[in-house]
Amino acid sequence: MEPVTRPRVCAVIPVLNEQGAIGPTVARLPRDVVDVAIVVDGGSRDETVREAREAGAIVVVEARRGYGRACQTGVEHAAALGAELVLFMDGDGADAVEHAARLTGPVLRGEADFVLADRTGGARDPGSMGLHQVLAGRLIGFAVGVIAGFRYRDMCAFRAIRVRDLQHLGMQDMGYGWNLEMQIRAARAGLRVLEVAMPYHCRIAGQSKVAGSISGTWRAGQRIVRTLVTVGFSA
Numbered sequence: 001m002e003p004v005t006r007p008r009v010c011a012v013i014p015v016l017n018e019q020g021a022i023g024p025t026v027a028r029l030p031r032d033v034v035d036v037a038i039v040v041d042g043g044s045r046d047e048t049v050r051e052a053r054e055a056g057a058i059v060v061v062e063a064r065r066g067y068g069r070a071c072q073t074g075v076e077h078a079a080a081l082g083a084e085l086v087l088f089m090d091g092d093g094a095d096a097v098e099h100a101a102r103l104t105g106p107v108l109r110g111e112a113d114f115v116l117a118d119r120t121g122g123a124r125d126p127g128s129m130g131l132h133q134v135l136a137g138r139l140i141g142f143a144v145g146v147i148a149g150f151r152y153r154d155m156c157a158f159r160a161i162r163v164r165d166l167q168h169l170g171m172q173d174m175g176y177g178w179n180l181e182m183q184i185r186a187a188r189a190g191l192r193v194l195e196v197a198m199p200y201h202c203r204i205a206g207q208s209k210v211a212g213s214i215s216g217t218w219r220a221g222q223r224i225v226r227t228l229v230t231v232g233f234s235a
Helices: 022-028 048-054 067-081 101-108 131-148 163-169 178-188 214-232
Strands: 009-015 036-041 058-061 085-088 114-118 159-162 193-197
Touching (some): 036 067, 067 163, 067 178, 085 163, 131 178, 131 214, 159 178, 163 178, 178 193, 178 214
Antiparallel strands (some): 085 159, 114 159
């Protein structure tokens, strides 16, 4: 995947210790849809950086911790390249990145402003998503519908939005609340939101930083609830 002078679509992939998964994830990105892949590494101690580079991605090392921080850093690099649209995804291979056009297409055609993958509406590999994740997504989506006017079905990280629209949202959360904050702010800003049913796979390798441990799940859950309260009920 060779960088172009002024990419139209940049994939932003925050990672931490995704050896064995990030290479195949970048390789699966359709080259006729994604111009540049930007992998933002949060301090991996394995071969993640090497794999990403060998797969053709631009690798940015972000010393400051935080999922949202990594996403923001990726957006800044995409903007510096002149990208029109950013496509966020996880680096574990679970997102159906081969279908990226189903998210970027509606934005580029002017049919929507913010497009997200809906894992609950698509075919899921056995064990790829727990029932608690489905129910949590629906519950939080209902809450966002009450406070922001759009009822989401899922909180999938696989999503597409124009760089200028994202910059106008004024994102603040640099942790695991990043995705939810984006969804709340996008709804409040009146962006045309579209959720697209997409397949969802089991991660290719490694262990989830959130669902892979009780402590990770607890920390992420606390951050999401805090974001729902602070962003959802702010003026």
